[in-house]
Amino acid sequence: MLRSIYDTDHEDFRTSVRAFVRNAIEPHDERFAHEGRLDRELWRAAGALGLLGLCVAEEYGGMGVDDYRFNAVMDEELTRAGLAYACALGIHTHVVSQYLTKRTTEEQRQRWLPGFCSGDIVTAVGMSEPAGGSDLAGLQTRATLDGDQWVVNGSKIFITNGASADLIVTAVRTEPTTGRDGISLIAVDGNSPGLHRGKLLHKVGQHQGDTAELFFDEVRVPADNLIGVRGEGFGYMMEHLAQERLASAVCNITHAQHVLEMTRDYVSTRQAFGASIGSLQHIRFRMADLVTEVDIAQSYVDACVDAHVRGELTPIDAAKAKLKTSDLQNEVVDACVQMHGGYGYMQESAVARAWQDARVTKIWAGSNEIMREVIGRSLQLRG
Ligand SMILES: Cc1cc2nc3c(=O)[nH]c(=O)nc-3n(C[C@H](O)[C@H](O)[C@H](O)COP(=O)(O)OP(=O)(O)OC[C@H]3O[C@@H](n4cnc5c(N)ncnc54)[C@H](O)[C@@H]3O)c2cc1C
Incomplete structure (x- = not known):
């Protein structure tokens, strides 16, 4: 379309x-x-x-x-x-x-x-911790004020650009509270003494980008590196996650489109039983189903982008876009690997790398289970 x-x-x-x-x-x-x-x-x-x-x-x-x-x-x-x-x-x-x-x-x-x-x-955002990423309100990295410095202790995991970042927007607990209250955001300089970066995490896919674990051991940060109002960090994260989820949806649906295009070329040339496999009804029907699903999802993502431009994108709609596109993307890449046969399982094939790259999209930026929670709660179902 x-x-x-x-x-x-x-x-x-x-x-x-x-x-x-x-x-x-x-x-x-x-x-x-x-x-x-x-x-x-x-x-x-x-x-x-x-x-x-x-x-x-x-x-x-x-x-x-x-x-x-x-x-x-x-x-x-x-x-x-x-x-x-x-x-x-x-x-x-x-x-x-x-x-x-x-x-x-x-x-x-x-x-x-x-x-x-x-x-x-280069920047990164450090929210997830080894003890949990979905339950952000349970984060345990602490920052206490000592004169005009924050002293940060704790750790973060799976941080995109974590190994190369010069500035890390870090979610920390600044108050002796539990839950979503008392969380603040502090920008930590990547060269701070006491900030240790673990070795590069060995991911299943997306090998070009670095992902790292960060350890904060008595890291001293100037007090004026606090971002926004002390104790309001959880609200900021929730507010800004909508744009992160929209970005994720844009990438997911583009990736699905891209892999379908390369598979269309492949099935048009790959021969079996004296004809291209694209001429087999099963392949044609499978491609037809996937192209239809992707086109419809693309329209929804475009509508979300449009709504965001007007300042009207809701966190629920962003969650729906992220949920649907990551599920669909993974269905598409898996089906496309199948249509490539054995070549689709070879590390050097583009479709195999796309399959490896895609798996994480159902996990990050809020897992798809969390997306279902967010959307489900908005329905205000009565028990
Ligand atoms: C490659 C990569 C890059 C990342 N980049 C960043 C980054 O830059 N910054 C950052 O802060 N984080 C980043 N993350 C972390 C990512 O956001 C978390 O992995 C994700 O939020 C899930 O947290 P977790 O891994 O701790 O899983 P857990 O929270 O332990 O969840 C494990 C499983 O339980 C399910 N689950 C948890 N709670 C519920 C619930 N209430 N209902 C139903 N199911 C539930 C989850 O869906 C999941 O399937 C990245 C992760 C990866 C893999």
């Missing part, structure tokens, strides 16, 4: 992101996967193009774009290069940017945003 959310400005931007992918990503993709991380040149190239500071005001070195469709175009093109790129750059551009632009003081914005936009300050 013809999509209608983008105009010529978005398509021009797509052309420049594609050129970035062609020049700054594709020639280095194997190396990034081998090294398990992106290099600083890539971050700086993304910064020079304006991708990192897309929604940051121009006075801090950003593009000052207040139209989420540009973020969506960026995600679509990076996803086609590999989900790991959309994830690593996306955490920075679509997730951390919200905290650093909307919850910071003028002094903090001047301190952090120019480097954030240029790629000199």
Whole structure:
């Protein structure tokens, strides 16, 4: 179905992101996967193009774009290069940017945003802990105020860009409370003494991006690195998760589209019993079902992007988009591996890598069980 959310400005931007992918990503993709991380040149190239500071005001070195469709175009093109790129750059551009632009003081914005936009300050967000990621209200990393410094103790796990980040927006408990009260966000400098990074976590897929465990051992952070109001961190996280889930949905559905396209080419040329396997009714029907499902889901995601541009996207609708697209994406990649036969199970085949890359999307950004909880609670069913 013809999509209608983008105009010529978005398509021009797509052309420049594609050129970035062609020049700054594709020639280095194997190396990034081998090294398990992106290099600083890539971050700086993304910064020079304006991708990192897309929604940051121009006075801090950003593009000052207040139209989420540009973020969506960026995600679509990076996803086609590999989900790991959309994830690593996306955490920075679509997730951390919200905290650093909307919850910071003028002094903090001047301190952090120019480097954030240029790629000199790579960022991460540390919420999940070894004892649990779904139950954010149960987080145990603590920060206590000692004079004009916070002293942080605890650990975080599965942190995207965790190994390379220069600034980590870290969720900590600043009050002697339990539950969602008393959680604050503190920006921790990546070079802080006492901050130890575990070795790169060995993921099943998305090998180009780094994911790490972080250990905070008496880490001293200036008091004015507190983001927003003390004790309000849980509310901020819940508010900003909607955009993270939308970004996730945009990537998931693009990934499904992309894998279907490559599979369409494959089944058109692969021969069995004297004809292409695409001419077999079973394959044609399976492809027809998947293409239909993906097109319908794409329309829903586009409607969510549109709603977000108007400031009307609800957390429930974002949760529905994340839930549906990640389930569908995983159904699609699995079916496409099947249609590739044995070649689909080989590490060097693109469809096998897509299958490995996709599995996490049902787990991260709030697992799909948590999405069902969020959506189910909104129904206010009576017991
Ligand atoms: C590659 C990768 C990158 C990530 N990047 C980041 C990052 O940058 N920053 C960050 O903070 N975190 C990140 N995460 C962490 C991610 O958000 C968590 O893994 C996720 O929230 C789930 O938490 P958990 O792994 O602790 O699982 P758990 O919370 O232990 O859950 C285990 C299982 O129990 C289910 N479950 C839990 N509670 C319920 C419930 N109430 N009802 C039904 N089922 C439930 C879950 O759905 C899951 O299936 C990343 C994870 C991965 C794998």
